[in-house]
Structures are given as C-alpha cells and as structure tokens.
Amino acid sequence: MELLSVIKLAADRPGADPGHGEFTIEMGKGTRTAVHLYPEVRQKMITRLTGRGKKGSFILTADGKDCRSGSRTFFEKTGFLLLQDGHYENLSVKDHLLYFRRLYSSALGLEDAAGLVQLDRSLSVKVRDLTHSEKLRLRFGTLLFQAPALFILEEPDQNIDLETKRILVHAIEVLQKRGKTFLTLTGNMESAFTFGERVYRLSDRGLVQVITESARSSDDQTEESAETAAEPDFQFNKIPAKVNEKILLFDPPDIDYIESHDGQSHIYSQGESYPCVFTLTELEDKLRTFGFFRCHRSYIVNLQKVSQVITWTRNSYSLRLENRSKSEIPLSKNKMADLKAMLGLK
Amino acid sequence: MTFSMQRMYAIFVKDLKELSKNTFVLTTIIMPVVLALFFGRGDAVPLEVHFLVFNTAFAAVAAYIQSVAIAEEKEKNTLRGLMMSPATTVEILTGKSIVSMGMTVLTIVLCIRLLGFETANWLLVGAGMAVSLVLFTAIGTLIGLLTRTLMEASVVITPFIFILGMGTIFAEMLQGNVILTVAEYLPNFQLEYLAAAVESGAATGEIAGHFALLLGWTAAVIAATALVYRKREMGSE
Numbered sequence: 001m002e003l004l005s006v007i008k009l010a011a012d013r014p015g016a017d018p019g020h021g022e023f024t025i026e027m028g029k030g031t032r033t034a035v036h037l038y039p040e041v042r043q044k045m046i047t048r049l050t051g052r053g054k055k056g057s058f059i060l061t062a063d064g065k066d067c068r069s070g071s072r073t074f075f076e077k078t079g080f081l082l083l084q085d086g087h088y089e090n091l092s093v094k095d096h097l098l099y100f101r102r103l104y105s106s107a108l109g110l111e112d113a114a115g116l117v118q119l120d121r122s123l124s125v126k127v128r129d130l131t132h133s134e135k136l137r138l139r140f141g142t143l144l145f146q147a148p149a150l151f152i153l154e155e156p157d158q159n160i161d162l163e164t165k166r167i168l169v170h171a172i173e174v175l176q177k178r179g180k181t182f183l184t185l186t187g188n189m190e191s192a193f194t195f196g197e198r199v200y201r202l203s204d205r206g207l208v209q210v211i212t213e214s215a216r217s218s219d220d221q222t223e224e225s226a227e228t229a230a231e232p233d234f235q236f237n238k239i240p241a242k243v244n245e246k247i248l249l250f251d252p253p254d255i256d257y258i259e260s261h262d263g264q265s266h267i268y269s270q271g272e273s274y275p276c277v278f279t280l281t282e283l284e285d286k287l288r289t290f291g292f293f294r295c296h297r298s299y300i301v302n303l304q305k306v307s308q309v310i311t312w313t314r315n316s317y318s319l320r321l322e323n324r325s326k327s328e329i330p331l332s333k334n335k336m337a338d339l340k341a342m343l344g345l346k
Numbered sequence: 347m348t349f350s351m352q353r354m355y356a357i358f359v360k361d362l363k364e365l366s367k368n369t370f371v372l373t374t375i376i377m378p379v380v381l382a383l384f385f386g387r388g389d390a391v392p393l394e395v396h397f398l399v400f401n402t403a404f405a406a407v408a409a410y411i412q413s414v415a416i417a418e419e420k421e422k423n424t425l426r427g428l429m430m431s432p433a434t435t436v437e438i439l440t441g442k443s444i445v446s447m448g449m450t451v452l453t454i455v456l457c458i459r460l461l462g463f464e465t466a467n468w469l470l471v472g473a474g475m476a477v478s479l480v481l482f483t484a485i486g487t488l489i490g491l492l493t494r495t496l497m498e499a500s501v502v503i504t505p506f507i508f509i510l511g512m513g514t515i516f517a518e519m520l521q522g523n524v525i526l527t528v529a530e531y532l533p534n535f536q537l538e539y540l541a542a543a544v545e546s547g548a549a550t551g552e553i554a555g556h557f558a559l560l561l562g563w564t565a566a567v568i569a570a571t572a573l574v575y576r577k578r579e580m581g582s583e
Contacts, residue, residue: 050426075430086423088360090367095360102356103431146431 023207025200027150027181032172034184034196036210036261041202042185046154050080062149079148083155085139089128093119096127097141106145116171117141133164140168144175151175153184157191162310169194169312189261193296193330194316201261210261210298239286241267241274248274252290256323258283258300271325293339295319295331309339353433357441361415365445370496374410375453377507378403382457393542396463398514401534403453404478405511409486410503411446416490417499435575443483450479467544470553474540474560481533481564482510488571510534533563 027033037045049058049069058069060077067073088096097110097119114120117137122130130138136156143151151172157165172182172195184195192199192210199210238249256268260280266273276283284294291303307322309331317331331339365371382399385391419425428438454475457463465471485506493499513534520526529535540556 050430072432076432080427080430082426084423085427088364088424089422090364091360095363099356099360102352102359103428103433105350105352105432142427 023202025183025207027183029149029181030176030179032176032182032184032195032197033200034186034192034198035200035202035207036186036189036192037202039187042154042187045185046080046082049078049152050082060150077148078150078152079143079146081136081140081143081151081153081156083158087127087135087138090126092124092126093130093138094123096138097123097145100142100145104145104147106147108145108147113141113144116144116174118167131161133160136160137164137167140171148180150181150183153182153195155186155188155191156184156195157186157188165194166310166312169316173313189259189298190318190328190330194312194318203262237290239267239276239278239283241276243274250274252287252292253302253304255287255292255302256305256321256327257302257329258292260298268327271323293335293342295329295335295339297332299329301329303342349434350432350437353431354437354441354444357428357433357438358444361442361445364418365411365415365449368414370500371411371414374500375407375449377406378453378457379460382460386460386462391461391463393545394514394517394538396461397534397538397541398512399457399461400454400475401478401514401537402507402511403450403457404482404534405485405503405507407453408446408450408479408482409489409506409510410500411449412442412483412486413489413493413499413503414496415442415445416487417493418496420493421495439487443487446483446486447479450482465541465544466547470544471541474537474557477557477560477564478533478537481560481567484564484567484571485510488567488574491571491574514538531559533560536560536563 025033025035051070058074060067060069060074062077065073067077088099091099093114094110097113100106101108101110101113111120114123117140119134119137119141122134127135127138156168160168176182182195184192186192186195189199201208201210237252239252239255241248241250250267250269254269256270258276258280259266259268259273265276265278265280265283267276278286280294280298280300284292284300287300292300293303295301301319301321305321305323306319308320310318310320310328312318315333317333317336319329319331321327321329378399381402385395385399419428486503489499489502489506493502510532511534513529513532517526517529517535520529530539536556536559540553540560543553543556
C-alpha cells in the first residue's frame with residue numbers, strides 16, 4: 001500500500017490529557033480512517049490542526065515530504081470540513097462556489113462540483129435559505145475546488161438528514177477512487193464505522209485501533225473454543241448489567257442493541273447504556289433465540305427493533321432502530337448476506 | 347508566494363456581492379448622501395460644509411465598510427477558511443480595500459454633484475482626498491482587526507464618524523478652547539484647511555504642511571495596523 005500521510009502529533013506536555021499525547025496515524029493513499037474520540041479532545045485536536053504560526057505540532061508526511069501544521073503547504077495538502085465553519089449567507093450557492101473556485105484557481109467545473117454534492121438544482125438559492133444539511137453539502141462542495149490530498153472531516157454526519165449522508169458517503173467513495181485520503185474525527189462509533197475503513201479510538205490510554213471486519217477471522221476461533229462451558233440446568237433469560245454495585249436484570253425484548261468498546265460490552269435500553277459482564281460472543285449465544293443478530297464485529301442488534309436497513313453504498317450499510325433516538329447501528333458487508341437470508345431475501 | 351489577480355478578484359467580487367446585500371451596511375453609507383442632499387439645497391454652500399460631507403463619507407463608507415468586511419468574516423467563521431486558503435494577506439486586504447475605496451469614490455462623486463463643489467485646483471485637493479481615502483481605509487482595517495462582529499465594528503466606528511467625519515461642525519462650539527488647538531491637527535481638519543489654503547491661494551509651504559500632516563497620519567495608522575496584525579493573526583482571537 002502506498003503510504004500517503006502520517007499525521008504525527010508531538011506531545012507538548014508529558015503525561016497530559018489524550019489530545020496532547022504523542023501518536024501517529026498512518027494512512028495509505030485512497031483510504032479512509034476514522035478516529036473515535038471525546039468532543040473536548042476533538043476540539044483540541046482541531047484547534048491544533050488548524051492553528052497557524054510556529055506552534056504547529058502536527059506533522060503530515062506526504063509524498064516523502066514533511067510539512068508541519070500551520071505552514072502553507074500543510075493547508076494546501078489538507079482540506080477541513082469543520083462543524084464551526086461558516087458561510088457567506090448573502091451569496092447565492094452559485095456565487096459561493098464560484099468564489100472558492102477562483103480562490104483556489106481550480107480547473108474543476110462549477111457544475112461538476114455542485115453535481116457531486118447534488119446542489120446543482122439550487123444554484124440560484126441564497127445560502128441563508130439552505131437547510132443545515134445542504135449547507136454541509138455546500139461546504140463539502142467548496143472543498144472539491146481545493147482538491148487536497150487529505151480530507152479531515154469533523155463529525156461529518158452530525159444533525160444531517162439521511163439523504164445528505166448518502167450523498168456524502170457516495171462523494172467520498174468517488175474521491176477515494178481518485179486517490180484521496182480521508183480522516184474522520186467523531187464521537188459517534190456508528191459514524192466512525194461508516195466513514196472509516198480503519199477505526200481508531202483515542203482515549204486516556206492513547207490511540208488504539210478498533211478491530212473491524214477485515215482484521216477479524218483469526219481471533220474468532222479463540223473465542224469459539226472458550227465456549228465449551230457446561231449447559232445450565234434451567235433456562236434463565238434475563239441479562240444482568242452492573243450499575244454502581246447494583247445488578248440490573250434486562251428482559252431481552254427491552255434491549256435495543258449491545259455495543260462493545262474498550263473490551264467491555266454495553267447494553268443500550270431506552271436511551272441509556274449499561275455495562276454488561278458478558279462478552280459479545282456470550283451474549284450473541286444467549287440472545288440468538290430472541291431474535292438478536294450479530295450485525296457487526298462490535299454490535300449485536302435486536303432485530304425486532306430494526307425499522308430500516310440503510311444502504312449508503314454497495315459496501316456500506318447501517319441499521320436504523322425505531323427507538324426514541326432513532327439510533328443507527330453499523331451493519332458489516334458480510335453480515336448483510338446473513339441478514340438477507342434471515343429476512344428471506346436473496 | 348506570488349500575487350494572484352484571480353484570488354484578489356475572487357475576494358473583491360465576493361465582498362461586493364455580500365456587502366451590497368447587507369441592508370445594515372447600506373443604510374450607513376447613504377448617510378453622507380443624505381447630508382449632501384440636505385445641505386445642497388442652500389444657494390452658496392460654505393467650504394466647511396463641503397468637507398463635512400466628504401469627511402463623513404470617508405468615515406462612514408471607507409472606514410466602515412472596510413471594518414465590516416473584515417469583522418464579518420470573523421463573526422461568520424469564514425475567516426479561518428480564508429486564512430487556510432492560498433490567498434495571502436495582501437490579496438485579502440487589497441480585494442477588500444478595492445470594494446470599500448470604490449464605494450467611497452462613488453459616494454464622494456455623488457456628493458460633489460449634489461453639493462456643486464468647485465475648487466481652484468482639482469489636482470491638489472484631489473491628492474489630499476486620495477491620501478484621506480487611504481488613511482480612512484487603513485483606520486477601517488485597524489478597527490476590523492480589533493473587533494469580532496459586525497455589531498462591534500458598527501459601535502466602534504461611531505466615535506470615528508463623529509470626530510473624524512463630522513468633527514469640523516463642533517469647531518464653532520469649541521472656539522478658543524484648548525481642545526480645538528489639538529483637534530486642528532486631526533486629518534479631517536487638515537483636509538479642510540488644505541482645501542481652504544488652495545482656495546485662498548496660500549503659499550506652497552502652508553499647503554505642503556497640511557499635506558505632510560495628512561501623510562503623517564496615514565503612515566502612523568498603517569504602521570499601527572501592521573503592528574496589530576503581527577501581534578494577533580487575523581484568525582486567532
């Protein structure tokens with residue numbers, strides 16, 4: 001794999017909080033990486049990545065050359081899609097795009113950029129009249145004129161509609177084929193799995209890779225061999241979870257889904273999460289008869305609660321639940337086939 | 347780093363379109379035109395009144411638009427994107443200055459028509475006005491750098507409009523006061539005295555003195571702007 005960029009963050013204070021530790025993310029050309037991290041840490045990282053002047057402490061290596069954050073070459077090579085970014089509200093979409101096209105002296109056609117983010121029908125609309133989701137698409141459209149080697153996306157799917165998310169995922173896939181690299185910073189595991197092929201988690205313990213589907217097969221067998229415990233004499237169906245020394249018992253139909261992170265499984269029920277003592281594999285076994293489905297390496301979902309199977313692209317899927325928060329759960333590629341079989345589809 | 351006409355042009359067009367749709371800005375820049383309409387009704391307009399209108403135009407149009415164009419980028423969080431783009435500070439400020447200077451020239455020309463202003467030596471008075479235009483644009487840049495929002499810029503500009511724009515109107519009231527002797531060195535007074543000196547055919551030395559003071563002011567404000575810019579990069583607060 002051709003290595004495009006290594007973002008290296010030098011520690012400026014030893015032993016400080018996670019946003020300040022030293023870590024390295026290696027990203028191949030034309031790959032998508034996502035980092036799951038807390039909002040405060042994310043903000044700190046963004047501030048340091050976009051900061052100008054001498055203090056730049058990120059080093060981006062591209063094409064064998066190092067550039068430090070804050071330098072002009074760094075901002076040429078990286079494009080940011082940030083939550084805080086603003087728009088020129090009084091301009092029309094067309095003027096807005098035209099401005100960025102001129103600013104970056106881009107050869108890309110205005111219609112092409114607008115087409116990729118599907119704003120080509122609202123070119124004469126004023127920016128202030130766009131919805132939040134359309135504004136995000138507009139910002140992504142302006143990035144196309146910059147055509148950076150590395151795109152850094154901050155919470156790309158926060159508060160946006162389904163349509164926009166689909167357009168965004170599609171646009172990213174198109175750009176990825178042209179050799180663009182993507183780094184997503186998000187506090188939402190589901191969006192990390194949607195936007196990243198490789199997913200990391202940045203916490204107090206530093207940067208840890210979250211094992212996704214591709215890294216799977218080998219350790220699956222070890223888990224299965226541990227499963228030969230004695231069968232219990234009677235059937236007990238409730239699932240225990242521990243909260244402050246108390247043990248709560250959940251009825252399986254009340255559970256929305258179960259997520260595993262940091263080596264701990266968490267039960268999500270009625271909008272709250274509770275740490276559970278069992279591993280996902282154990283839970284998968286216990287809950288299979290209740291219509292639960294292992295839809296992802298780190299997720300088990302209650303199929304009774306699934307209201308929609310969303311197809312972002314041919315290789316990227318999510319499940320939408322009908323709970324209050326309309327949670328989205330990642331569905332991995334090879335599990336899609338199993339799910340289709342269960343649903344009686346081909 | 348090369349100066350790119352295209353980038354400067356992009357910023358110019360964007361600011362022109364953005365500001366021409368901002369009603370808040372438009373209401374402020376018609377102020378000198380209203381003044382000109384009001385005073386232009388009289389038969390003989392004294393020189394003081396002509397320059398009261400011109401100075402107001404400089405402060406309310408050149409300085410105000412320039413400050414708003416910069417402050418609004420901060421308010422709307424668009425400045426960060428602009429600073430990360432290949433556009434250099436020179437290109438950004440030139441693009442913006444052309445907008446504010448262009449609008450000021452249009453306003454001044456309109457006011458001259460409305461007031462029926464005439465002078466013995468257009469070259470000298472015109473040169474004085476040109477220096478004032480640069481000076482007020484620099485003041486606007488300075489205010490834009492120091493403020494964060496359109497509202498803040500509008501509040502900060504008000505004393506400038508009153509003192510540097512309409513200051514000469516208060517001269518009568520302050521007759522004999524020590525403040526006036528100091529105030530006479532302000533650029534708006536100097537521009538008026540320059541025009542008066544040209545009109546009365548005063549010695550070259552006197553005209554040159556007024557000119558030197560105007561240039562001195564301009565140099566001082568540009569130096570202050572450069573200093574402030576260095577101290578705090580436009581993007582960071």
